[in-house]
Amino acid sequence: MATRIVTITDHKSGKQVECPVYEGEYGAPVIDIKNLYKELGMFTFDLGYGSTAACRSAITYLDGEDGVLLHRGYPIEQLAEKSNFLEVSYLLLHGELPNQVQSDEWTHAIKMHGMTHEHLSRFYQGYRYDAHPMSVLAGVCAAVASYYHASTDIHDPESRMLTARRVIAKMPNLVSKIYRHSSGLPFVYPDNSRDHVENFMYMMFSWPTEPYVANPVALRALNLLFILHADHEQNASTSTVRLAGSAETNPFACVAAGVSTLWGKAHGGANEAVIEMLAEIGEPKNIPKFISRAKDKDDNFRLMGFGHRVYKNYDPRAKIIRQACHDLLQSMNLNLPMFEVAMELERIALEDEYFISRKLYPNVDFYSGLIYQALGIPANMFTPMFALARASGWIAQWMEMMADSDFRIGRPRQLYIGAQRRDYTAVADRG
Ligand code: SDX
Numbered sequence: 001m002a003t004r005i006v007t008i009t010d011h012k013s014g015k016q017v018e019c020p021v022y023e024g025e026y027g028a029p030v031i032d033i034k035n036l037y038k039e040l041g042m043f044t045f046d047l048g049y050g051s052t053a054a055c056r057s058a059i060t061y062l063d064g065e066d067g068v069l070l071h072r073g074y075p076i077e078q079l080a081e082k083s084n085f086l087e088v089s090y091l092l093l094h095g096e097l098p099n100q101v102q103s104d105e106w107t108h109a110i111k112m113h114g115m116t117h118e119h120l121s122r123f124y125q126g127y128r129y130d131a132h133p134m135s136v137l138a139g140v141c142a143a144v145a146s147y148y149h150a151s152t153d154i155h156d157p158e159s160r161m162l163t164a165r166r167v168i169a170k171m172p173n174l175v176s177k178i179y180r181h182s183s184g185l186p187f188v189y190p191d192n193s194r195d196h197v198e199n200f201m202y203m204m205f206s207w208p209t210e211p212y213v214a215n216p217v218a219l220r221a222l223n224l225l226f227i228l229h230a231d232h233e234q235n236a237s238t239s240t241v242r243l244a245g246s247a248e249t250n251p252f253a254c255v256a257a258g259v260s261t262l263w264g265k266a267h268g269g270a271n272e273a274v275i276e277m278l279a280e281i282g283e284p285k286n287i288p289k290f291i292s293r294a295k296d297k298d299d300n301f302r303l304m305g306f307g308h309r310v311y312k313n314y315d316p317r318a319k320i321i322r323q324a325c326h327d328l329l330q331s332m333n334l335n336l337p338m339f340e341v342a343m344e345l346e347r348i349a350l351e352d353e354y355f356i357s358r359k360l361y362p363n364v365d366f367y368s369g370l371i372y373q374a375l376g377i378p379a380n381m382f383t384p385m386f387a388l389a390r391a392s393g394w395i396a397q398w399m400e401m402m403a404d405s406d407f408r409i410g411r412p413r414q415l416y417i418g419a420q421r422r423d424y425t426a427v428a429d430r431g
Contacts, residue, residue, distance in 0.1 A: 006031050010040050026061050026070075028053075043413045050309065053234075054410070055242060059092055059396055060233045064310035069317065071231060072096070080320050085226035086110060086196040089168050089392035092231050093161075093399060107195075113169035114190040114199065116177075117147050124181040133178045133384045134263035138256050140174050145252035154248060160402055163251045164395045171388045172196065176203035179381055197223050200388070205376075218375045221328050225368055228317040229386050231393025232364075233310070237261040237268065241394040242401050246410040251398055258394045259387050265304065268390070270365035271382040273304040275338070275373060283337070284344040291345075295354045305366030306349060312359035321367040328374055339370050 002020030009016045017039035023029045030053045033044055046052045061070040069076040072091050079088055083097075090098045090106050098106055123143050127136050148166065153159040177187050180203075188203040198214045201222065206212035232238070241258040245251065262268035281290055294303040308315055329336055346362055349355045372382050401407065 002032070003029065008033075008036065008040065010042070013040075015040050024056070027063070037413075043415070045415055048309070049239075054239060055234065055401065056404070057234070057397065057400055058095065059400060060231045060393070062233045062310050064308070064312050067311060067313040067316045067319075069232075076228065076316055077320065080224055080227050083227060084195075084197070084223050085230065085389065085392075086168075088227050088230050089396075092392055092396035093164055093168075109165050110169045110196060111190070111192040111199075113166045114173055114192065116144065116170055116173050120144065120147070121177065121187055124177055124187075127181065129182050129184065131182070132263075133175075133182065133380050134259060134269070134387070136178045136181070137175065137384050137387055138259040138263070140177075141256035141259055142253055144170065144174070145250040145256070148252065149250050152250065154245075154251065154402055157403065160251075160399055164399055167252065167255055167395045168392050171391045172200035173203060175381075175384045175388045176200060178384060179204050179378075182380075197226065217328060217331050221324060221371050221375060224324055225321070225371060225385070226389040228320060228364060229368070229389035231390070231396060234397075235267065236264070237390065238394055238397050241398055243410045245398045245401055246408065248409075251395065254398055255391055255394055258390070262387050262390060263383060268365075268383045268386040270304050270363070271369040271372070271386060272379045274342075274365055275369040275379045275382070277304045278338045278341050278345075281341055281345065284341055287341070287345050287348050291348060291352060291354075295352075303345075303349060303355075303360070305362055306355065307358070307360040308363045311361065311363065314361045315363040317364040318362040318366055321364065321371065322362070325367045325370050325374070328371055332374060334374055336370060336374060338373070342367065342370060 001022070003023045004021045006019045006021055007016050008019060017035055019035070020032045021029050022032060036042060036044065044052070059072065061073075062068065071079060071088065072095050074091065074097075079091075083091075086107060087098065087103065090103070094102075120140065120143060123140055124136065127139070144166075148163070151159075152163055154163075173190060179185075180187050186208060188206055188208075190199050191202050192199070194202055194214070198219055201214045201219065202212050234242075237258040240261040241254045244254040244257040265273040277290070281287060290301070290303070293299045293301040294306075325339060328334075329339055346366070350361070354360075368386075369379065369382050372385060373379070377385065
C-alpha cells in the first residue's frame with residue numbers, strides 16, 4: 001500500500017512520473033519506479049545496487065547503522081544463545097519457531113533426506129585431490145539437480161518444500177565428502193542417531209576403525225557459526241540464487257550458482273582469505289605495514305574481514321564470534337597466535353582515521369576462520385562451511401520468491417557506452 005508519492009521530473013523534457021512509496025515493517029521505504037521507463041524513457045543507474053531494493057522479503061532484517069540483525073523478527077543474539085542451526089533453518093523457511101511436534105517432524109524429515117545417490121560419490125573422483133573445495137561444491141550441487149530435475153515442480157508448494165528439505169539435509173553430506181576426497185579418506189554415510197551438526201562432524205572426521213565421539217565444545221561452536229551464517233538479507237550469493245530462480249531453473253542449480261558467488265573473496269571467500277592474511281602478517285609488529293597497504297590506492301590489497309556494504313557499525317555476528325572464539329580457545333587451552341594478531345589488528349585498525357572515516361569494522365568473516373582453525377578444519381574448507389549454513393537462507397529466499405504473487409524473471413537493463421552502429425568489413429579491408 002503506497003504511503004506517499006515521489007514525483008520525478010525530467011527538467012529537460014518537462015515530463016514527470018509519479019512514483020508510489022511503500023513502507024516496510026522496518027528500514028528504508030522504497031520508491032516504486034516500474035513506470036519510469038514507460039513515462040520518462042529512462043532507467044535508474046545504481047552500480048552495486050547500493051540504493052536498490054530488488055525484492056520484498058519477510059525473512060531477515062538488517063540495520064547497518066545500528067548493527068541489528070533479525071531473522072523472522074528474532075534478534076541474532078538470542079538465536080545464537082538459545083537456538084540451534086536446524087531450528088533456525090526451520091524458522092527461516094516457515095516464518096515461526098517450531099513447536100515440539102513440528103520440531104520432531106522436521107528433524108526426522110531432514111534425517112530421512114540426508115543421503116545422496118550412490119553414483120554421486122563417483123562424481124568427486126573427477127576432481128584432483130587438491131581441487132579448491134568451492135569448485136567441487138559448485139559442481140556437485142549442480143550434479144544433484146540431475147537426480148531431481150524430472151520430479152521437481154517448482155510451481156507446486158509441496159514440491160518446493162520437499163526440495164528445501166533435500167537441500168538443507170544434503171549439504172552436510174556433500175561438503176563432508178569434499179574434505180574426505182581431498183584427504184584420501186573413505187566417504188562416511190550419515191549416522192541418524194546423531195543430530196544434524198554432530199552428523200556433519202561425524203561424516204567429516206570419523207575414522208572407519210575407531211568409534212567417533214564428537215567434542216561438545218566443538219559442536220556448540222559449529223552450531224553457533226552455522227546459525228550466524230544462515231541468512232543475511234539480499235547479499236551477493238542470495239541475490240544470485242534469486243535471479244537464477246527467477247528464470248525457473250532447477251533449485252539445486254540455483255544453489256550451485258549461489259555457491260559460485262559465495263566463493264569470491266569479497267564475499268564468503270573472505271574467511272579463508274583472513275587466515276591467509278593473518279598468516280602473512282605473522283606477528284603484531286608487521287601490522288602497520290599491512291594497514292598502510294590497505295590504505296594505498298595503488299595496492300589492491302584490502303584488509304580481509306573488514307568492511308561491509310550494509311554494516312557501517314560493528315557486524316553483530318562478528319561480536320558474537322569474537323567472544324565465542326575467545327571462550328573456545330580458553331576452554332581448549334589453545335594458544336592460537338593468530339588470535340592475538342587478529343585482536344591487535346582489530347585494535348590498530350579501529351583507531352586508524354582511514355578505517356574510522358570509512359566505517360570499516362570487522363565483519364562475520366574476520367573471526368570465524370579462527371574458530372574453524374581451532375576445530376581442526378582446513379582453511380580451504382571454511383567457505384564450504386559458510387555455504388552449508390547459507391544454503392538454508394538461500395533456499396528460504398528462493399521459496400519466498402517462488403511464492404510471490406508478482407513472481408517474474410529478473411532482467412536488469414544497462415547504460416550502453418559502446419560503439420555506434422557500423423557496417424561489417426571484410427578482413428582484407430581492415431587496418
Ligand atoms: C560477507 O552482503 C553481505 O551481507 C555479505 C555477508 C553475508 O553474510 O552474506 O555479510 C558476508 O561477504 C562479508 C564481507 C567479507 N568480505 C571481506 O571481508 C573482504 C574485504 N572487504 C571489502 O572487500 C569490502 O569492504 C566489501 C566488499 C565487503 C564491501 O565493499 P563496498 O561496500 O563496495 O565498499 P567500498 O568498496 O565502497 O569501500 C568504501 C571505501 C573504499 O575506499 P575509498 O574509495 O572511499 O577511498 O572503503 C575502502 C574502499 O577502498 N574499503 C577498504 C576495505 N573495504 C572497503 N579498504 C581496505 N580494506 C577493506 N577491507
